[in-house]
Amino acid sequence: QYQTIVHRLFPNAEIIVDRFHIVQLVSRALDKARLLATSGLNHFSREYKVLKSEWKIFHMQESLLNAADSRYYRGLGEHSTQQNIVDLGLNQSDDFKHSYEAYQSVLEAIRNNDIDALSKAITHYKRNGSPMDIAMNTLKKNLSYVLNSSRYSYSNGPLEGINRKIKALKRGCFGFKNQMHFFMRIQLIRA
Structure with missing residues (x-):
């Protein structure tokens, strides 16, 4: 909705979809695909345990996965490497594997600010x-705005961070009797 208003108020404005929101969109789609891959599995199988409990490993950058060092994973109940866990999960479902590859290609393109790779990952x-x-259809509909995220260095990340801190302050303090005290605490957080 903001896009139409922005173009009316600022006709020469370049709309940029924030990189955080792009990653968040494909990350949530990956999680949904992972949970769909668990349906129909025996709850005591290794594949189910990997997909259900070791979900954070599937969100790691693929090039940073450790294939050499084995460590104990409580959710799996055995020693394994990160690469083995990912391979075990991806071998379970072709749809999940396809989603994982799409997620990794978008993630890599955004990390490297590679406009061509990002465009290719979305359009192909x-x-x-x-x-x-x-998720990919949404990115394709807004392709020019998504590509602007790699073209320009602008980000609303700092603003999102401050907003998160203010919300945490409100939750932690259970409200303020004096509004000026609240504003002073916000200033202290930002200092």
Whole structure:
């Protein structure tokens, strides 16, 4: 909705979809695809345990996965490497594997500010009926704004961070009797 208003008020404005929101969109789609991959699995199988409890490893950058060092994973109940966990999860479902590859390609393009790779990852995505289809379709609809996120260095990340701190302050203090005290605490947080 803001896009139409912005263009009316500022006709020469370049709309930029924040990189955080792009990653958040594909990350949530990856989680939905992962949970769909667990349906129909035996709850005591290794594949189910990997997909259910070691979900953070699937969000890691693929090039940073450790394939050499084995460590104990409580959710799995055995020693394994990060790469083995990812391979075990991806071998369970072709749809999840396809979503994982799309997630990694978008993530890599955004990290490297590679406009061509980001455009290719979005436009060459093949639909397969997974939740990633909706996320990629949304990115494709707003492709020029999404590509602007790699073109320009602007980000609303600092503003989002301050907003998060203010919300945490409100939750932690259970309200203020004096509004000026609240504003002073906000100033102290930002200092």
